[in-house]
Every structure is written in structure tokens, then in C-alpha cells.
Amino acid sequence: MYQYDQYDxxxxxxxxxxxxxxTRRYLAGELSDDEFRPLRLHNGLYIQRHAPMLRVAIPYxxxxxxxxxxxxxxxRRFDKGYAHFTTRQNIQFNWPALEQVPEIxxxxxxxxxxxxxxxxxxxxxxxxxxxAGVAGDEVIDPRPWCEILRQWSTFHPEFTFLPRKFKIAxxxxxxxxxVIRAHDIGLELQRDESGETGFRVLxxxxxxxxxxxxxxxxxxxxxxHILTYCxxxxxxxxxxxxxxxxxxxxxxxxxxxxxxxxxxxxVEAEWAHLKNGPSTLTEAExxxxxxxxxxxxxxxxxxxxxxxERRQADSKAFSAWVNRNVRAHKxxxxxxxxxxxxxxxxxxxxxxxxQMDQVAAWADEYSFGELRVTHEQNLVLADVRQADxxxxxxxxxxxxxxxxxxxxxxxxISCPGGxxxxxxxxxxxxxxxxxxxxxxxxxxxxxxxxxxxxxxxxMNACGHHHVGHIGxxxxxxxxxxxxxxxxxxxQGNDTTLGKVIGxxxxxxxxxxxxxxxxxxxxxxxHADERFIxxxxxxxxAPFKQDVYADRxxxxxxxxx
Amino acid sequence: MPEIxxxxxxxxxxxxxxxxxEGETAATIALPAGRVIVPLAVWQTRREALAARIDLGEIGVxxxxxxxxxxxxxxxxxxxxxxxxxxxxxxxxGYSSAVLLRQRLGFGREMRAIGDVLRDQFNYLKxxxxxxxxxxxxxxxxxQLEAAIASLNDFSQPYQASVADPKPLFGRLSRAA
Numbered sequence: 001m002y003q004y005d006q007y008d009x010x011x012x013x014x015x016x017x018x019x020x021x022x023t024r025r026y027l028a029g030e031l032s033d034d035e036f037r038p039l040r041l042h043n044g045l046y047i048q049r050h051a052p053m054l055r056v057a058i059p060y061x062x063x064x065x066x067x068x069x070x071x072x073x074x075x076r077r078f079d080k081g082y083a084h085f086t087t088r089q090n091i092q093f094n095w096p097a098l099e100q101v102p103e104i105x106x107x108x109x110x111x112x113x114x115x116x117x118x119x120x121x122x123x124x125x126x127x128x129x130x131x132a133g134v135a136g137d138e139v140i141d142p143r144p145w146c147e148i149l150r151q152w153s154t155f156h157p158e159f160t161f162l163p164r165k166f167k168i169a170x171x172x173x174x175x176x177x178x179v180i181r182a183h184d185i186g187l188e189l190q191r192d193e194s195g196e197t198g199f200r201v202l203x204x205x206x207x208x209x210x211x212x213x214x215x216x217x218x219x220x221x222x223x224x225h226i227l228t229y230c231x232x233x234x235x236x237x238x239x240x241x242x243x244x245x246x247x248x249x250x251x252x253x254x255x256x257x258x259x260x261x262x263x264x265x266x267v268e269a270e271w272a273h274l275k276n277g278p279s280t281l282t283e284a285e286x287x288x289x290x291x292x293x294x295x296x297x298x299x300x301x302x303x304x305x306x307x308x309e310r311r312q313a314d315s316k317a318f319s320a321w322v323n324r325n326v327r328a329h330k331x332x333x334x335x336x337x338x339x340x341x342x343x344x345x346x347x348x349x350x351x352x353x354x355q356m357d358q359v360a361a362w363a364d365e366y367s368f369g370e371l372r373v374t375h376e377q378n379l380v381l382a383d384v385r386q387a388d389x390x391x392x393x394x395x396x397x398x399x400x401x402x403x404x405x406x407x408x409x410x411x412x413i414s415c416p417g418g419x420x421x422x423x424x425x426x427x428x429x430x431x432x433x434x435x436x437x438x439x440x441x442x443x444x445x446x447x448x449x450x451x452x453x454x455x456x457x458x459m460n461a462c463g464h465h466h467v468g469h470i471g472x473x474x475x476x477x478x479x480x481x482x483x484x485x486x487x488x489x490x491q492g493n494d495t496t497l498g499k500v501i502g503x504x505x506x507x508x509x510x511x512x513x514x515x516x517x518x519x520x521x522x523x524x525x526h527a528d529e530r531f532i533x534x535x536x537x538x539x540x541a542p543f544k545q546d547v548y549a550d551r552x553x554x555x556x557x558x559x560x
Numbered sequence: 561m562p563e564i565x566x567x568x569x570x571x572x573x574x575x576x577x578x579x580x581x582e583g584e585t586a587a588t589i590a591l592p593a594g595r596v597i598v599p600l601a602v603w604q605t606r607r608e609a610l611a612a613r614i615d616l617g618e619i620g621v622x623x624x625x626x627x628x629x630x631x632x633x634x635x636x637x638x639x640x641x642x643x644x645x646x647x648x649x650x651x652x653x654g655y656s657s658a659v660l661l662r663q664r665l666g667f668g669r670e671m672r673a674i675g676d677v678l679r680d681q682f683n684y685l686k687x688x689x690x691x692x693x694x695x696x697x698x699x700x701x702x703x704q705l706e707a708a709i710a711s712l713n714d715f716s717q718p719y720q721a722s723v724a725d726p727k728p729l730f731g732r733l734s735r736a737a
Binding site: 005007010011014015018022030031035038039121151152154155156157158159160161162235238239243273277278279282284285287288291 | 625649650651652653655656657659663664678680681683684685687688704711714715716717718719720721722726727728729730731733735736737
């Protein structure tokens with residue numbers, strides 16, 4: 001993974017010094033609340049329901065074991081011994097004290113980490129495929145490009161006070177695992193006929209209050225020009241994006257208002273001035289960054305490990321875990337392991353300091369000292385030998401990180417919700433846990449098959465509910481918490497937005513509602529048909545009918 | 561006389577920034593004697609009438625966030641100063657206006673940030689080509705303004721190319737692999 005040089009380190013150190021002084025001035029009354037707010041948000045610091053929340057950047061989801069140990073140490077020293085992995089591949093601490101945040105940032109800087117631009121109206125953490133570099137369907141490794149974009153977007157002097165937040169995702173594989181269609185800019189790495197690298201550029205996607213699928217603005221931008229092309233998009237947005245209404249300030253609203261054709265014309269006109277300018281990327285810079293992402297020292301192994309096969313035959317539990325949580329690797333004899341954070345007794349994405357230390361140890365022992373965070377809020381050990389899987393599974397099971405549920409009902413994506421977040425209309429975590437408890441039976445879980453449930457506590461959609469096969473959105477009705485349900489959303493290459501099935505439900509009804517949706521699916525599915533496929537084939541009506549069939553109209557039903 | 565930061569130093573400044581109060585129009589507002597920075601609307605309305613003062617170098621123009629620098633492209637040779645107003649410090653349009661003035665239009669004289677200008681923006685402002693920074697009157701005491709100068713150099717080797725750093729870090733310095 002990328003290693004800082006003196007300049008990267010200096011910038012992060014200078015940022016710590018800057019924020020230390022800003023915090024000092026705020027506490028001394030020299031900066032008002034309104035002035036301090038954007039400054040702290042640019043360092044990932046929210047003032048939350050119970051305490052500040054600090055969001056630390058995990059650039060494109062990549063972590064070293066050393067970094068993870070530092071996060072564990074911070075969780076112990078400055079927090080309550082745990083932290084929360086987010087849907088944008090970052091990590092959040094829920095209980096740090098404001099006065100201590102500069103110290104936390106200084107600790108992070110010692111392991112090449114920071115909280116720069118993890119919030120606020122600026123370019124956020126670049127996100128990508130958690131299987132980058134190891135997936136069999138990869139066309140071009142997105143990691144060097146993510147790092148190049150990270151550097152370009154960090155403290156960009158022109159684009160640090162945008163109308164609203166700005167999210168960029170990069171995908172380099174055939175399957176889109178970075179949800180690029182739901183980002184302000186989605187970049188898809190491609191090769192043209194001559195084999196040159198470039199990007200298909202999507203713009204104006206996003207979830208939130210007004211979910212919109214990104215549209216193609218350029219079919220192929222050669223790699224040398226990607227920074228100037230992004231700069232052109234950002235300049236048009238910075239100048240003309242709405243600043244009068246927070247809810248209409250994202251680039252998607254500008255793109256919709258102008259239409260993609262007119263927006264493209266403006267960007268192209270701007271780009272004509274920037275193209276071939278000093279920000280044009282060079283072979284040397286690409287080679288320098290790409291040099292940090294070469295393959296680790298893989299052993300030459302047989303494609304199937306005999307012992308691994310025997311273990312699967314011997315242990316149903318191990319075999320179930322392998323089937324759900326282990327993926328094929330591009331190298332023979334290796335595997336990609338997803339450690340599940342999902343369990344009905346904990347919040348999705350929550351990991352304790354002890355678990356972090358354990359995962360760091362496994363990364364060192366089994367996976368070249370590195371791991372990844374997924375936007376589904378799980379952790380990935382990307383380079384595990386098949387021969388080591390059984391030992392890893394045993395340890396992960398003991399640590400509570402081996403629930404064999406990746407992609408199943410209980411692998412719920414959820415924001416922190418009303419338990420922690422000021423913006424939330426309703427709680428998310430208890431809903432997730434109640435659904436997980438309902439589907440605790442593993443055989444039933446596996447029989448249901450692949451299904452994605454996403455929960456957001458408000459329409460900011462941090463839980464990406466619009467693209468959940470089942471999406472659950474917390475809404476406020478006269479001070480009470482209600483849940484609106486959508487079905488038929490999906491992420492990936494065929495990203496679609498779910499449709500609302502009808503009036504919202506109370507919290508206590510939610511496990512029944514989800515169970516009924518699944519009962520309808522099980523009754524109507526064709527062989528090997530996933531939930532989402534059945535919804536697409538038969539539409540939402542049968543689901544709607546069954547869910548609302550035995551409900552009294554007046555019974556605890558609020559209008560969506 | 562107000563004190564501003566110019567080229568990294570505190571200087572007394574005798575330019576008066578003229579705003580249009582309620583009830584006044586660009587055509588009628590009285591302009592005091594001496595050096596004035598007028599709203600774009602005043603400039604556009606009274607350019608001919610002010611010709612003598614313009615020739616003396618007494619008239620500058622300020623642009624609001626919504627105002628396009630291209631509107632004064634043809635006038636830049638006659639302007640000793642162009643100011644860009646930040647209605648709120650979190651309103652970042654002025655950064656793009658500044659870059660366009662410097663890079664697209666080649667404006668080489670004083671470019672001044674006015675309005676809600678805080679030291680926490682100084683480094684970004686400098687890199688976008690501002691050489692004069694005028695925080696709102698009374699926002700900083702003299703010692704605070706002196707301390708604020710350090711913020712110009714918050715980031716000593718930024719990644720990006722900008723007005724102040726014509727090359728990005730990878731073109732400016734040799735970075736070891």
C-alpha cells in the first residue's frame with residue numbers, strides 16, 4: 001500500500017498543527033461556533049448527540065496492521081474501547097472529547113493517517129473496490145488512481161468550500177463494487193482499443209434526499225488528463241452549484257437543472273483551458289505511485305489445497321463460512337476473506353479494540369500485514385493462503401468475526417442512526433439487530449440466499465437504503481419514529497433505486513415486515529432466483545399486498 | 561486607516577470599499593474622494609463618467625460571488641485592484657473567480673479578498689492568487705492579525721498546482737519512489 005514520503009508526512013503534520021491552533025482559538029472564544037463548524041468538519045469532527053464524533057479517513061478502505069493497532073489504541077485511550085466502520089470505508093469514534101481531538105490527530109499522523117476532509121462541503125475520502133488488486137475480474141488496479149486523486153483533492157485551494165459535500169469513487173473491475181453510479185463523480189477504469197488506460201466518467205449520482213443515478217459525461221478520458229477533467233467538473237460545480245438551499249446544493253441538482261448535455265458543454269469549455277496544463281499527469285508520477293501497489297510476495301501454490309478441501313468436508317460450519325465469506329483470488333492457492341461485523345448483538349460495523357488487535361495479528365500472520373474496509377462495513381483480509389483458512393476461521397469465530405452471512409439477510413448495512421447521530425429521525429441499530437435476531441437460524445438464512453438490507457436513520461441515506469434490495473428509512477412523524485420500506489433497489493453495474501411499498505411502519509413491526517417480504521419471495525421465487533430477481537420479475541405489488549394484507553388501516557400506520 | 565495583509569505583511573490601506581446601501585443605486589451613489597473600490601454595477605454604469613479618476617488609478621472594482629470575472633475582462637488593464645467579496649467564509653465561489661482572474665485573464669495587479677475573510681482561509685486564498693487579504697473591520701485585533709500571518713504558510717508544500725505554485729508537487733520536486 002501507499003507509504004508516505006516526507007511531503008505527505010509534512011502535510012499531515014501541518015494539518016495537525018493547524019487544527020490544534022484552531023481548537024485552541026475556538027476554546028479561547030476567538031472563533032465562533034459558526035466559524036469553527038466548517039473547520040472541525042474538514043477534520044471529521046461532528047458535535048453529536050452524546051459527545052463529539054470523529055470520523056477518521058481510511059483512504060479507499062486500505063489499512064495496515066500497524067494502523068489498525070493505532071485505531072485500537074485510540075479507541076481505548078480516547079473512547080469507550082470500540083469504533084464504527086462506515087459505509088464510506090472510514091471509521092468513526094463516537095465518544096472523544098473535543099479538547100483531545102488534536103492529540104488524536106497527532107497520534108494518527110504517526111501512522112500516516114488523518115481525518116482530513118472526512119466531512120464538510122469538500123471532496124471526501126475517495127472510495128473504491130475492497131477487492132482491488134486481488135479480484136479476478138479486475139481490468140486495471142484502481143488503487144494508484146485513488147491515491148493520485150487523494151493527493152489532488154487534499155487541501156485543494158479552489159475546492160475546499162464547495163456548495164456541498166463531494167464524493168468520488170473509482171472502480172477498475174468488470175463488476176462495480178464501488179457503487180460508482182451513486183457518487184458525485186464515478187470513475188470507471190477502462191482500456192481503449194490501443195490498450196491505453198483511461199476513465200469513463202459518470203457525474204451527478206448520489207443518494208440522500210434526492211436519489212439520482214449518475215450519468216455519463218465522458219466515455220473515455222485518457223489517464224494523463226483525469227485530474228484536469230475532474231478540475232473542470234469541480235470548477236463548474238463550485239461556480240454554479242446552488243448555495244441558497246442545502247437540499248439542492250449537490251452537483252446532481254445542477255446536472256439535472258442544466259441537463260447532462262449542457263453540463264457537459266460547460267465542463268468541456270472549462271477543460272479546453274486546463275487540458276495539457278501543469279496538472280497533466282506524467283508517466284513518472286504514475287510509476288511512482290503505482291510502485292506502492294505491486295503484488296506482495298505470493299508463493300507458487302497449487303490451485304486447490306488438499307487439506308483445505310478435507311477441512312470443508314469435515315466441518316459443516318467451516319464449509320458454510322467458506323461458501324459465504326471466502327472469495328476466489330486471482331492467484332492460485334490464495335483466497336479473499338471477509339470478516340463479518342454483523343451479529344444481532346452489536347451494531348453493524350462496530351468493532352472493539354480487542355477485535356482490532358486480533359484482526360491486525362491475523363493480517364500480519366496470514367495476509368501480508370494489510371486489510372481492507374468494505375462499504376458494507378465488513379473487513380477483508382485479501383491475501384490468505386487456502387491452507388491458512390481453517391486456522392483463521394477458528395480464531396475469527398472465537399473473536400465473533402466469522403458469522404457466515406456475507407450477502408445474506410443479516411449482513412445488514414446501517415448508519416449509526418438516532419442512537420448517535422444528530423441528523424437522524426429514527427434509530428437504525430435496534431432495527432438492524434431486531435431483524436438479525438429474527439433470522440438467526442443459519443439454515444433458514446442460507447435458504448433465503450442473497451439479499452441486501454440497508455437501513456438509514458434519515459434521508460441523508462448514509463445507510464444507502466435506496467440501493468438496498470430491501471431499504472429501510474427512518475422518518476419522523478409527529479415526534480415518533482417510523483420506518484418507510486423500499487424494495488427492488490440494487491448496487492453494482494445495474495444500480496437501481498428501490499420503490500416505496502406503502503405507508504410506514506413502527507419499529508416493533510419491522511421484523512414482521514421483513515419476514516413477510518421474504519415469505520412472499522420464498523413462495524414465488526423460481527429456482528436459483530435471488531430476492532432482487534424475483535422483485536424485478538413480479539414487481540412490487542405482490543409484496544405490498546402481502547405485507548399490508550392483515551394490517552388494520554387505523555393500526556399504527558403513518559402516511560409515508 | 562484599516563490594516564490589511566499584503567504580500568505577507570501588515571500594511572495600512574487607504575482604499576475605501578464602497579457598498580450599495582438600501583435605497584442607493586449604482587448610478588446615484590456618491591463616491592468619496594481618494595481611492596475607492598466600487599461594486600461591479602457602479603463600474604459598469606459609470607465607467608465613462610469616472611474616466612478621469614480611473615486614469616489617476618483611483619478606482620478599483622469588487623466582484624460578488626455571483627459575478628463573473630469575465631465581465632471585467634476588457635477593463636483589467638485600467639484597474640489597479642480587483643477585490644473579490646466572500647459573503648460568508650464558507651462560500652467558496654471567490655476562489656474560482658480568483659483563479660480565473662489570474663490564470664485565464666492574466667490579471668497581474670492587486671487581487672484582494674474582502675468580506676468574511678478569516679485567517680483559516682489565508683493559505684487557500686494565497687494559493688488562488690490573492691496578494692491582499694482584508695478581514696472584516698474589527699474581526700482581528702492587531703496582535704491577532706500579526707499571529708494570523710503564520711496561516712499563510714499552513715501548508716508549505718501543497719500537492720496541487722495553483723496560482724502560487726505553478727506546478728503540482730510531482731512537477732515541483734523530485735519525489736522518491
